[in-house]
Amino acid sequence: MRSSLRLELVAALAVGLLLAAVPMLIPGNITLLNLGILTFLYVAQGVAWNILGGFAGYVSFGYAAFFGLGAYTTALLWLAGWSPVLTYPIGGLVAAAFSLLVGAPTLRLVGPYFSIATIGVGEAMRILMLNLDKITGGASGLNLPTVVPSKTWFYFVALICAATSYAVAAWIRTSRFGLGLTALRLDLEAAESLGVRTTLFKNLAHIVSAALVGACGGVYATYLQYVHPDTVFSFTLSISLVLIALIGGLGTVWGPVLGAVVFFVVQDYLQTSYPTFHLLVYGLLLLVIILFEPGGMAGLAGRLVARRRGASAGPPAADPAPHAEHERAPMPRADAERPGTERTT
Amino acid sequence: MFTTQNLVSVAIAALLTAGLYAVMSYGLAIIYGVMKVINVSNAGFLMLGAFMTLMYFQWWHLDPVAGAVLNLLPFFGAGWLVYKLLVRRVVSARPIATLLLLFALWLVIQNVALAIWGSDDQSIITAYTYKSLIVGGFRLPLTRLIVFAVALLALSLLHFVLGHTYVGKALRATVQDPQAALLVGIDTERISALAFGLGTALSGFAGSLLTLLFSFTPDFGGPFQLKSFTIIVLGGLENFAGVTVGAAVLALTESFAVLFMRASLQNVIAYGLLVVALIVMPGGVAQLWARTRS
Secondary structure, three states: HHHHHHHHHHHHHHHHHHHHHHHOOOOHHHHHHHHHHHHHHHHHHHHHHHHHHHOOOOOOOHHHHHHHEEEEEEEEHHHHOEEEEEEHHHHHHHHHHHHHHHHHHHHHHHHHHHHHEEEEEEEEHHHHHHHHHHHHHHHEEEEOOOOOOHHHHHHHHHHHHHHHHHHHHHHHHHHHHHHHHHHHHHOOOHHHHOOHHHHHHHHHHHHHHHHHHHHHHHHHHHHEEEEOOOHHOOHHHHHHHHHHHHHHHHOOOOOOHHHHHHHHHHHHHHOOOOOOOOHHHHHHHHHHHHHHHHHHHHHHHHHHHHHHHHHOOOHHHHOOOOOOOOOOOOOHHHHOOOOOOOOOO | OOOOHHHHHHHHHHHHHHHHHHHHHHHHHHHHHHOOOOOOOOHHHHHHHHHHHHHHHHHHHHOOOHHHHHHHHHHHHHHHHHHHHHHHHHOOOHOOOOOOOHEEEHHHHHHHHHHHHHOOOEEEOOOOOOOOOOOEEEEEEEHHHHHHHHHHHHHHHHHHHHOOHHHHHHHHHHHHHHHHHOOOEEEOOHHHHHHHHHHHHHHHHHHHHHHHHHOOOOOOOOHHHHHHHHHHHHHHOOOOOHHHHHHHHHHHHHHHOOOOHHHHHHHHHHHHHHHHHHOOOOHHHHHHHHHOOO
């Protein structure tokens, strides 16, 4: 386990360095840079979403709220004369503060009820922002300064975002914190009884991932030089993060990386001819995944590797995707019976 | 602005809307009650119901109310199939798997509709769309009256079926305790498929009725879906009578809130109410009422 982990980190580092070298290796290719920037931002967000959605099992449909808050924080501070780079962490902080505000009550809800509540919060935020036209520009959005750094600069910033998300997720995965999240996902009450501080952990996971997504929102705002409530707070964006993580592999560190790359490439390919067609493709893919391979692409890859190993050597390899298998509920049990809050909080 | 006349007419309009709200949420409540599944795909079927009605209207000049009735059977079949082919396979997994599956189904339905009908606003104008009745000094739009009457009729029928037929009783028994229902010889598997069919049929039905009052696009199921969630949560989730109460509470809150704020913020009320209701009163209005009385 330890050695495979080290191998994974070395591989990630190699991929990161290779990607960082791209602007030098293929200079002046704007299309490639654009593709890279948006893909990296998706990677960063997908990986971040997965900290709460995958590790802790709280599937949120409301992450656009964090992205939008980050985007608007950067936009407003930038218009007030700040340097954009300084505003990214502040956008992250604002998103984190909001996630605490929302998460403290809603994370007490069990599974699907949390998901439904997040749809409500996300959509309410979008409509509120659309109506706060004094601040957000309302339905006409905000135009931002046109003096921006080069595409190459954005390429590196986006890459740093993705790398940060990956590093944070990879660290959490191996830490006691990550173990606690896994425990509370598998059985909240059992985790609680073993001394896992579930409320604290859930909220921490929410805050960390919200901060990462908020910072990405800021980068996005400076990159496009324009923010509009309907785009940065859109439900489609929230859905995208769910899809990226699920298709890549819920609860794995590199699954969402894979998911984001596929997601963006499919979207980019189909966008010109059929603007929303990629969502159809992704919806179908999601159906297939939930029915046949709940581990997503990472689970599938793990299974293939295991099969090959099983064919060549005697003992079967360790569980390929331990965190994303069909986790059967033991019985029609308490949380299926009652929507409400957990007993323990 | 706040004359009695005004307030009464706002209340009447709200209650007329509540009928429609109740019908569109009933399916969700039945499915939730029987298998504890939150049917997110409901939004897709609501939208599909509206577009099928548009098709009937364009092909045969069929009135939306007749379209609503016509929708019942195919939508029942569709719901039955969705249960048999998809939901049944994951219903024993974690609840979130079912939610995501139905969410994926919604995405597919919505985007297929986008591919077929495009994203333009559609509406159905009938001969009586702009007519209204004047009763006791209040102007009542005819479409709202018709929708309310049809909704009321559908709800009464449903109430009768649930209360007085074998299937209805079996369904309610399954809601109360699936294991016990199984023990007394109820085929809960079949009841689940039936509930999914019935719930979907009601979505198709409600989708048709919506066309009389609103314009629609392939995206339009979402907001109504969220309102339905609010309603069944307010109603206490498996309390069928609660659906009517929840619908009335939501419609009244929305209508009166608009007197104090911009109309474009109306949906925020519904969504905010959803979150608050989920958190502070998981048992719905009825429980809150019971609690304050004891």
